[in-house]
Amino acid sequence: MREKMKAWQLAEWGKENLQVAERDVPRPGPNDVLVHVRAVSLNYRDKPALEGSVLLNETPLPYTPCSDMAGEVVEVGSDVQRWTTGDRVSANFYTRWVDGSATADLFGLSLDLPGTLAEYVLVPETAIVRAPDALSMEEIATLPVAAVTAWSALVTEGRLRAGQSVLLHGTGGVSLFGIQFARMFGARAIITSRSAEKLERAKLLGANDVIETSEYPNWAGRVMEITKGRGVDHIFETIGGENYKKSLDAAAIGARITTVGFLESSEFTLPIVPMIIRRIVIQGLSVGHRRSFEDMIAAIEINGLKPVIDRVYDWKDVPAAFDHLDRGAFGKIVVSVNP
Amino acid sequence: MREKMKAWQLAEWGKENLQVAERDVPRPGPNDVLVHVRAVSLNYRDKPALEGSVLLNETPLPYTPCSDMAGEVVEVGSDVQRWTTGDRVSANFYTRWVDGSATADLFGLSLDLPGTLAEYVLVPETAIVRAPDALSMEEIATLPVAAVTAWSALVTEGRLRAGQSVLLHGTGGVSLFGIQFARMFGARAIITSRSAEKLERAKLLGANDVIETSEYPNWAGRVMEITKGRGVDHIFETIGGENYKKSLDAAAIGARITTVGFLESSEFTLPIVPMIIRRIVIQGLSVGHRRSFEDMIAAIEINGLKPVIDRVYDWKDVPAAFDHLDRGAFGKIVVSVNP
Amino acid sequence: MREKMKAWQLAEWGKENLQVAERDVPRPGPNDVLVHVRAVSLNYRDKPALEGSVLLNETPLPYTPCSDMAGEVVEVGSDVQRWTTGDRVSANFYTRWVDGSATADLFGLSLDLPGTLAEYVLVPETAIVRAPDALSMEEIATLPVAAVTAWSALVTEGRLRAGQSVLLHGTGGVSLFGIQFARMFGARAIITSRSAEKLERAKLLGANDVIETSEYPNWAGRVMEITKGRGVDHIFETIGGENYKKSLDAAAIGARITTVGFLESSEFTLPIVPMIIRRIVIQGLSVGHRRSFEDMIAAIEINGLKPVIDRVYDWKDVPAAFDHLDRGAFGKIVVSVNP
Amino acid sequence: MREKMKAWQLAEWGKENLQVAERDVPRPGPNDVLVHVRAVSLNYRDKPALEGSVLLNETPLPYTPCSDMAGEVVEVGSDVQRWTTGDRVSANFYTRWVDGSATADLFGLSLDLPGTLAEYVLVPETAIVRAPDALSMEEIATLPVAAVTAWSALVTEGRLRAGQSVLLHGTGGVSLFGIQFARMFGARAIITSRSAEKLERAKLLGANDVIETSEYPNWAGRVMEITKGRGVDHIFETIGGENYKKSLDAAAIGARITTVGFLESSEFTLPIVPMIIRRIVIQGLSVGHRRSFEDMIAAIEINGLKPVIDRVYDWKDVPAAFDHLDRGAFGKIVVSVNP
Structure with missing residues (x-):
C-alpha cells in the first residue's frame, strides 16, 4: 500500500x-x-x-x-x-x-x-x-446521491407504481434518474425545462411529455391538460419559492410533493385550503438508506439502466x-x- | 310521516x-x-x-x-x-x-x-x-367531523402507536379528540393553549404535558425540553401562518405535521433545509372515509371514550x-x- | 330496447x-x-x-x-x-x-x-x-378476474417494485398477467410449466427465466440457482398441496406467497420453522377492489399492454x-x- | 476487570x-x-x-x-x-x-x-x-425475545390499532405481553387456556375475554360469539398443527395470523378456500429489529407497563x-x- x-x-x-x-x-x-x-x-x-x-x-x-x-x-x-x-x-x-x-x-x-x-x-x-x-x-x-434520492422519494417513500405520473423540474441528475425510474416502473414521466434542446434529449431518454417553460409559463395548467384534469401523482420540488404553488396546482388528489433541494429560494409558501381539499403530502427527504441503494442496484441490473x-x-x-x-x-x- | x-x-x-x-x-x-x-x-x-x-x-x-x-x-x-x-x-x-x-x-x-x-x-x-x-x-x-379528522390524521394516515408523542394546539374539538386518541393508543399528548384554565381541564382529560403559550412564547423550545431533544412525532396544525415554523421546530425526525385548518392565516411558509434534514412530512387532510369512522366507533366502544x-x-x-x-x-x- | x-x-x-x-x-x-x-x-x-x-x-x-x-x-x-x-x-x-x-x-x-x-x-x-x-x-x-387478481396480489397488496422477482406456476391467465405486470414494473419474471412449448411462448411474452418441471422436478432448487441463492420475492400459488412446500423452498427472506386458487388440492401443509426464520407471508386473496381495476387500466394504457x-x-x-x-x-x- | x-x-x-x-x-x-x-x-x-x-x-x-x-x-x-x-x-x-x-x-x-x-x-x-x-x-x-416478538407482530408488522381484537393462546410470555400491548393500544384482548386459574389472572392483567378450552373445545365458535360474528383481527399461533384450522375459523376478514412457534406440531395444514375468501394473512416471524425494541421501550415507559x-x-x-x-x-x- x-x-x-x-x-x-x-x-x-x-x-x-x-x-x-x-x-x-x-x-x-x-x-x-x-x-x-x-x-x-x-x-x-x-x-x-x-x-x-x-x-x-x-x-x-x-x-x-x-x-x-x-x-x-x-x-x-x-x-x-x-x-x-x-x-x-x-x-x-x-x-x-x-x-x-x-x-x-x-x-x-x-x-x-x-x-x-x-x-x-x-x-x-x-x-x-x-x-x-x-x-x-x-x-x-x-448513483449514491442523485439516483438514491430519486429512488427513495419515488420508490421507498412514494411506492411508485405503473400507471401513475411523475413530474420533474429541469434536467439535473435527480430529474433524469426520475425519468428513468418512472419509465422502469411503467409510470408516465413529465418534465419541464427552459431548454427545448434538453427537452428533446429528455424525450430520447423516455420522458412521455415535455413542457418548455418559456412556452408555457403556466406549466401547471399544461400538466393538467396532459393529464386530462387529473394532475400528477409524484412531484420533485427542486426549485423552491413560488414554484411550489405551481407544483401544488399540478398535483392530483393524494399527490406527493417531494422536496429535495432548492435552486431559487430556501423557503416555500403554500395555500392551506388546496392542501387540505386535495389531501396533498409534502415530504422532505435527503438521500436514503443503504437498503434503498441495494434495491436500486438490483433494479438497475435487471433493467439494464445506464x-x-x-x-x-x-x-x-x-x-x-x-x-x-x-x-x-x-x-x-x-x-x-x-x- | x-x-x-x-x-x-x-x-x-x-x-x-x-x-x-x-x-x-x-x-x-x-x-x-x-x-x-x-x-x-x-x-x-x-x-x-x-x-x-x-x-x-x-x-x-x-x-x-x-x-x-x-x-x-x-x-x-x-x-x-x-x-x-x-x-x-x-x-x-x-x-x-x-x-x-x-x-x-x-x-x-x-x-x-x-x-x-x-x-x-x-x-x-x-x-x-x-x-x-x-x-x-x-x-x-x-363525532363526524372533529373526531374523524383526528382519527384519520393520527390513525388512518399517521399510524399512531404507543410510545409516540402528539402535539395539539388549542382546545377545540379536534385537539381534544387528539388528546383522547393519543392516550387511547398509549401515546403522549402535549397541548398548547393561551388559557391556563383550559390547560388544567386538558390535563384532567389525560394530556401528559401542557404548555401555556403566554408563559412559553417559544413553545417549540419547551416541547424540545419535554421530549428531551427528540421532538414530537405527530403535530396538528390548526393555526397556520407563522405557527408552522414553530411546529417544524418542535418536530422529531420523520414527524408528520397534519394541516387540517387555519385560524390565523390561509397560507404557511416553511424553510426547506430542516424539512429535508429531518425528513418531515406535511399532510393536508379533510375529515376521512366511512371506514375510519366505523373503526373509530369500535375503538370508542371498547375504550368507553366520552x-x-x-x-x-x-x-x-x-x-x-x-x-x-x-x-x-x-x-x-x-x-x-x-x- | x-x-x-x-x-x-x-x-x-x-x-x-x-x-x-x-x-x-x-x-x-x-x-x-x-x-x-x-x-x-x-x-x-x-x-x-x-x-x-x-x-x-x-x-x-x-x-x-x-x-x-x-x-x-x-x-x-x-x-x-x-x-x-x-x-x-x-x-x-x-x-x-x-x-x-x-x-x-x-x-x-x-x-x-x-x-x-x-x-x-x-x-x-x-x-x-x-x-x-x-x-x-x-x-x-x-381483465376483471385474472388481471385484477394478479394486480391486487402483486401491486395493491404486494407493492411490487423494480429489481424484485416473481414466480408463477403454469400459463393460465393469472400467470401470464403476472409475467406482464412483473415486466411492466421492472421486475424479474420466472415461470414454471410442464410444457416446453408454452415456456417458449412465455419467454416471448417477457419471462426472464423459464423452468420446465419435467426437467427440474426440484424446481425450487432451480429457482435458487437462478436467483443466486436469494429466492424470489413474490410467488403465486395456484396449485396447492405439496407444491406449497416447494414454493416455500423457493422463497426469499420476507417473501410473499399469494394463494389464489388450487388445481391439485384444496389444502396446503407447511413447516413452521422456515416460515419463521425467513419471515414468510402467505396471503389469501380473491380478485380485488374497483380502484385496483382502475389503477391497472391506467397502467395498461400507459404501457400498451395487450x-x-x-x-x-x-x-x-x-x-x-x-x-x-x-x-x-x-x-x-x-x-x-x-x- | x-x-x-x-x-x-x-x-x-x-x-x-x-x-x-x-x-x-x-x-x-x-x-x-x-x-x-x-x-x-x-x-x-x-x-x-x-x-x-x-x-x-x-x-x-x-x-x-x-x-x-x-x-x-x-x-x-x-x-x-x-x-x-x-x-x-x-x-x-x-x-x-x-x-x-x-x-x-x-x-x-x-x-x-x-x-x-x-x-x-x-x-x-x-x-x-x-x-x-x-x-x-x-x-x-x-423483554428481548417475548416482548419484542409480541411488539413486532402486533405493532411493527400488524399495525395494531384501538378497536381491533387480538387472540392469544396460553399464558406464556408472548401471550401476556400480547394482552398488555393490546390493552395499551386500546384493543380487545381475548385469551384461551386450559387453566381457569390462569385465565383469572389474565383477566386481572387486562384481558377483556377469556376462554377455557376445556369448557369450549370449539373455542373458535366462542370467539365468534364474543365478537358478534366478526372474528378477531390478530391471532398469535404458538401451538401449531390442528390449532391452525381453529385459528382460521376465528379470524375476521383480513385478519393476520402470526406464527411464532410451535408447541404441538412443527407443521400446519390449512384449507385454501377460507384463506382466499376472507383474505387471511399468515406471517412467519422471529423476534424483531432493534428499532422495534426501542420503540417498545418508549411505550413501556410512557404507559408504566410491568x-x-x-x-x-x-x-x-x-x-x-x-x-x-x-x-x-x-x-x-x-x-x-x-x-
Missing part, C-alpha cells in the same frame, strides 16, 4: 480555494473498508458546501468535498467479512443508515466524514454496496467541473480520479 | 341571516336513508360557510349549514338492506367515501348535499354509520351557539334538535 | 346441462347500469361453479355462469351520473367493493348477482369501470370453450357474445 | 448436561460492549436449543444457552460512542438487525453468538438498547428454572445472575 495520496481540498471556504494536497492514506479500523477511488460525481449540494454552508457547524478545514464515488476495495478491517480486496464498490451517503427510519447520527460522507474527492477514502463497512457489473466506474459514481453523464472531467480539471455544475448540466458531471 | 319540517337556513350569506324556515320533509330514493335528526354539532368550517366561503362555487341559497348529526332512521329506500327504522345512526361527512383513497366526487354534507341543521336529513346509504350505544345523541353528534361537550344549545338558540363558536370552546358545541 | 335476450344457463348443476335460454332483459334501478355484453372470458373458478361448488349456499337455479365481461352501456338508472349510453365498459367482480379493505357483503358477479354469459347484464354503478380505448372487447373481457388470448369462441360454442378450459390454456379463453 | 467468570454451559447436548463452567471474561473489540449480566430470562426456544435443535448446523460445543439479559456496561470498545460504563442496558436478539427488512446475517445471541447465561457477555454496539429506568433488572431481562414474572430463580437453580419452563408458566421465568 502507498503511504501518501492526493486529495482535492479547501484550506479556506470558497470554490476559488480548491487545490490538490498530499495526505496520508488512511488505515482501516476493524470495521472499515479502504477504497481506491476511481470516479467521483458532483451534486448540487457540493456547491454550497464549497462555500461552507449546508454543512455541520463543526465541519473542520481543510475540507475535501464530494460524497459520490466508485472504486475498488484495497484493504479491509479485521472484522470485515462481506468485502475483500478487488471488489468493485460504491458507498451510501449516510454511512450508518442501513435500513428503516432515519435517526440523528447517520454520518454522511463530506458531512461528518471526509469527502470522496481523493485517491483513497475510508468507508465504514455498513455503507459499502456492491457495484453493478455492467456499469463503468464513472457510471457507478453517479446513468446519464453529461461530461467526465480529468482529475486536474475539477475546477472546470464545478464551473459546469454552476451552469447546469444534462444529467451528471463526473470526475475521473486519475492523478 | 310528517310532510313539513323545520330547518335553519340562510336566504343570504352572513351569520346574521340565520333563520328557521319550514320545508318539505325529503323522501328517500332507493338507496337513501331518512334520518330524524336529534342533535347537531358545530365545526370551525361552519363559520366561513355561513359567510359563503370554503364552499363550492355553485352552492345555492337558501343554505342550511352544519355537517354533523345524530338521529334515528325513520324511513329507508327500497334497496336499503343494512338499515331499518329506529336505528340510531350518524353520517360520514363525505357521503360517498367508503374506504381507501379519496376521489373527486365525495359529496359532502352541507357542501354538495344539504346541511344537517334540520329536523330531517336525507343521507345516502353509503354514508350511514351505526351510533355507539353508550353515547347520547348529543355525544354522537360531535366526547367532550362544552355546551348543548337549544334549537332556538342556534345563533348563540355560533357566537360561542366564535369565542372558542373547550371541546364541542352541540345543538339539540327539539323545535 | 329489446325486451328479450339470450343467456347461457344451467337448469341443473353440471357442465353437461349448459344451454341457451331466452329471458327478459333486466331493467336498471336508479343506481344500475345496463350493459350490452360483447365478450365474456372464462376463469378457473367457473369450472367448480358449473358443478355448483365454490358458490354461496343459497345460489339459485337456473344459474348463468361467468363474471368477466366487456360491453357497451345501453341504459342507465335515474341517479347514475358517471356513465352514459354508448360508453365502453367492464365491471369489477365484487360489485360493491370500491376501495380499501374488504367487507362481508361485496356482491360478486355470478356469485350473489347473475353471471355475465348473457346478452345483457345489469351492474351496480359502483362496479363499472371505463374500458381502455386501445383494447378490443375480447381483450377487455379478460392481454394474451388463447382462443376466442363463438357464442354457440360455449361448451367447447369450457372443454378448452378443462384442458388448460395459454392465457385467456374468450367467448364472443354474438348470438 | 475480573479475568474469569462463571457461565452455564452444555459440554454435550441435553438439558441434563447443564453445568457451571469457569471461562475467561471476553474483551471488547472496537465496536463491542461488555455487559455485566444481572438477570436472564428463559424462552421456549431455549428448550429445543438445549437438545441441540433449532440451532445452526455449525453451533459448537460447549454451548451457553439463553438470549435474554439485562445488565450494566462495564467496558466499551474504542469506537463505541453511544454507551459508557454503568449504563443499564439490554440487547436485541438479532445483534445486527437495527431496522427495516431482515437479511440473512443477523447474528442472534445463543445462535451465531454466545448465549447470555453467564456473568459477562460481549454484545456488538448495534444490538444494545437502553433499559427503562422504572424496571428492575429481572423485569428488563424479560412485565409479568412467574418466578425468579437463583443462579444455582438454573436446572429448576428449565423444569419450570417445561411445566409451563404464567408469564416469564427469570434467573438472577448472582453466582
